[in-house]
Amino acid sequence: MILGIGVDVVETNRLDEKIAVRILGEKEFEEYHRASDKKQFLASHFAVKEAFFKALGTGLRDFSFKEVELVHDDLGKPVLIFHRDVHFNFAHVSLSHDVFTIAMVVLERSEGHIYIALGSNVGDRLRNIQNACRLMEEFGIEIIKTSPIYLTKPYGFLEQTDFLNCVVEVKTDLTPFRLLEVLLEVEKQLGRTRKQRWGPRTIDLDIVLFGNLVLKTETLTIPHYDLINRQFVLRPLLDLAELRHPTEGELKKFLKEGEECQLVTRNWYKN
Numbered sequence: 001m002i003l004g005i006g007v008d009v010v011e012t013n014r015l016d017e018k019i020a021v022r023i024l025g026e027k028e029f030e031e032y033h034r035a036s037d038k039k040q041f042l043a044s045h046f047a048v049k050e051a052f053f054k055a056l057g058t059g060l061r062d063f064s065f066k067e068v069e070l071v072h073d074d075l076g077k078p079v080l081i082f083h084r085d086v087h088f089n090f091a092h093v094s095l096s097h098d099v100f101t102i103a104m105v106v107l108e109r110s111e112g113h114i115y116i117a118l119g120s121n122v123g124d125r126l127r128n129i130q131n132a133c134r135l136m137e138e139f140g141i142e143i144i145k146t147s148p149i150y151l152t153k154p155y156g157f158l159e160q161t162d163f164l165n166c167v168v169e170v171k172t173d174l175t176p177f178r179l180l181e182v183l184l185e186v187e188k189q190l191g192r193t194r195k196q197r198w199g200p201r202t203i204d205l206d207i208v209l210f211g212n213l214v215l216k217t218e219t220l221t222i223p224h225y226d227l228i229n230r231q232f233v234l235r236p237l238l239d240l241a242e243l244r245h246p247t248e249g250e251l252k253k254f255l256k257e258g259e260e261c262q263l264v265t266r267n268w269y270k271n
Contacts, residue, residue: 003088003107006054010101012043023049025069025083040097045070047103048078048095055105071214074249080105081214085177089113089211111171112144113211115240116183117224117233118166119204121154125164126268128190128203133168133269135186141179145169146269147236151262155232161200164264167208167236176210180220183207208233212246228254235261 017039020032023046035041048070056062069081070093078093090108095101116136120128126149133143149166172179183205190203208224215222223245227233234255237243243251 001109003109004055004057004105005107006051006056006105008047008050008054008103010043010047010050012097012099012101013039015039015042015046017042019046023065025066025081027071027081028069040101043101044095044097044103047101048080048093048105051093051103051105052080052091052107055107071247073247079212079214079246081216083215083217085175085217086213086215087175089213091213108211109173110211112169113209114170114172114179115208115210115237115243116168116170117204117206117208117237118168119163119232120202121161121163122200122202126265129164129166130269131190132186132203132205135189136170136182139182139186140172141174141182142171143168143269144171145240147239148266149264149268150232150236151264152232153260155230163232165232165236165261166268167233167240169240176207176213176215176220176222179207179210206233208237209243209245212244214246227251231256232261 020029020042024032028045032038032041049065049068052068053063067083071079071081073079078095080091080093088107088109090110092106092108094104118129118132137143145168147167149164152163152165154163174182187203187205192202206224207222208227210222213222228245228248234251238252238255245251
């Protein structure tokens with residue numbers, strides 16, 4: 001479902017460069033100093049943000065210029081980074097510039113396309129994963145697709161039991177922040193304790209992808225900050241679909257076939 005469409009047109013050379021301090025986020029400001037055409041850089045970023053505010057339908061009342069940043073993916077496609085919670089899971093951007101800079105932003109809420117990684121290495125590992133899925137559904141998070149479960153070696157801290165890992169695709173109307181709150185509650189109900197980073201756990205639930213969103217805040221980063229390095233997440237994730245990282249590109253290029261992920265079971269959860 002399309003939630004909003006915004007379009008903005010800016011005369012490329014019209015903007016005063018002093019506006020950079022007001023509209024550019026930290027990452028953008030670093031790129032601005034290296035830009036060969038600063039007028040074009042400013043016009044592009046200003047037009048995209050104005051188009052986003054129009055698509056959002058609330059203007060600056062809900063977002064500031066610095067809470068949304070414009071970057072580009074591995075192919076040069078424009079991508080938005082959000083620094084606060086949002087209610088959509090896809091943001092599409094189109095940008096063209098010459099004498100005038102034209103930007104369009106489309107915000108979409110599409111069912112599914114939200115992926116959660118599950119892992120366990122304490123107690124009955126398979127049952128922990130199954131119970132986590134049942135609890136998620138009790139909270140209204142519908143599981144629509146499950147990957148196989150793999151036996152994998154520990155990551156980070158190696159002196160512990162091997163993990164069972166999988167990924168599920170879910171359908172939910174929850175925002176990313178609210179989804180995180182629910183997942184933390186599920187972990188709590190299943191006895192998860194956080195005594196050691198990368199240490200043993202009854203259950204670990206991570207939001208891996210949320211549509212094509214890029215979200216960076218103090219409490220939540222989407223896509224998962226270490227996704228491209230975690231073979232125990234990439235393998236089951238790519239069993240579900242051929243997926244792209246919003247900024248890094250095709251995920252299959254990061255998959256290392258030599259990494260050990262031993263298939264345990266394909267049919268492990270029934271709705």
